[in-house]
Amino acid sequence: MEFLTEYGLFLAKVVTFVVAAVIVISIIMSAAHKDRDDHEDAGELKIRKLNEKYRKLRETIQARLMSDSERKSFEKQQKKEQKAEKKANKAKKKEGASEPESKPRIYVLDFDGDIKASDTDTMRRAITAVLSVADPKSDEVVIRLESGGGLVHSYGLAAAQLDRIRSKGIPLTACVDKVAASGGYMMACVADRIIASPFAIVGSIGVVAQLPNFHRFLQKNDVDFEVLTAGEHKRTMTIFGENTEKGRQKFLEDLEDTHVLFKEYVSERRPDVDIAAVANGDIWFGKRALEVKLVDEIKTSDEYLIEACDRADVVSVAYQRKRSLPEKLGLATSAALEHTVWKVLSAFRNQKIQ
Secondary structure (H helix, E strand, C coil), X not given: CHHHHHHHHHHHHHHHHHHHHHHHHHXXXXXXXXXXXXXXXXXXXXXXXXXXXXXXXHHHHHHHHCCHHHHHHHHXXXXXXXXXXXXXXXXXXXXXXXXXXXXXXXXXXXXECCCCCCCHHHHHHHHHHHHCCCCCCCCEEEEEEEECCCCHXXXXXXXXXXXXXXXXXXXXXXXXXXXXXXXXXXXXXXXXXXXXXXXXXXXXXXXXXXXXXXXXXXXHCCCCCCCCCCCCCXXXXXXXXXXXXXXXXXXXXXXXXXXXXXXXXHHHHCCCCCHHHHCCCCEEEHHHHHHCCCCCEECXXXXXXXXXXXXXXXXXXXXXXXXXXXXXXXXXXXXXXXXXXXXXXXXXXXXXXX
């Protein structure tokens, strides 16, 4: 009995702590959102040359596989080549020779999609930066895209941002390693070429909407819920009120119209696709997607970019918004709370086992 009393007090303390922590997090995150609104442009572009990344990986494994004498000879040869290159460049400058023609550039962007396509804002900033320097005659943009789709208007905006690249006449390649479905495929189809890994999920050209309805539950408990609107179609479906057949039919018509717009969007950008055959909501894995022309090539993004390093300067471009102090504190508090709750659950589980 004493154990149960102590355990009850312990649980009460934990609950009190959790509630207090949630309140603190809410206050901190609220301040973070306000601070973010006040400093919308507080961020920076992160530029990384992928040629160097892949070269270092190659040289690292080469060095590990060499004997000590081979490694010394290899490093000596590298230094000799670098010295000779610097000397040659210095001599050219003295002679007044023109600068060697630069390589084409491939700008690599990343998009990791959630239901709200939250990465759109950082992606559009990166696109704006790239479009200010990219040359349509020689350069290319690659978007490494991962998304299972989400809200129509959110992904419509994300696709429109990629359309900016295409409208400037700059070749755009979409690489899909895992999934580009529904809204994700809406974005991918903007590209001049889609490259997918063998088991990447592609397609899902359809529209879905689902919502619970608590009307019968409320009715059973004598709870009235009224929906007042001005405009016949202002509210066609409701969660708590009684849905009518007329309202349901209008909602379905809206879904169908959205689906038609989706199909038209894909057809305009991939005219070789038999849209009637693929726009039924089904998904295809990479190889099957190639057969129905939803993608153009089976290859991972790593394969494509490593090969591209031989013909171009491959540059990763990402816009990163600086986190404010309240956001950092909020993330730290959230991690601490998660750790505490996990310890409590583990202790409770161990107690039950004993």
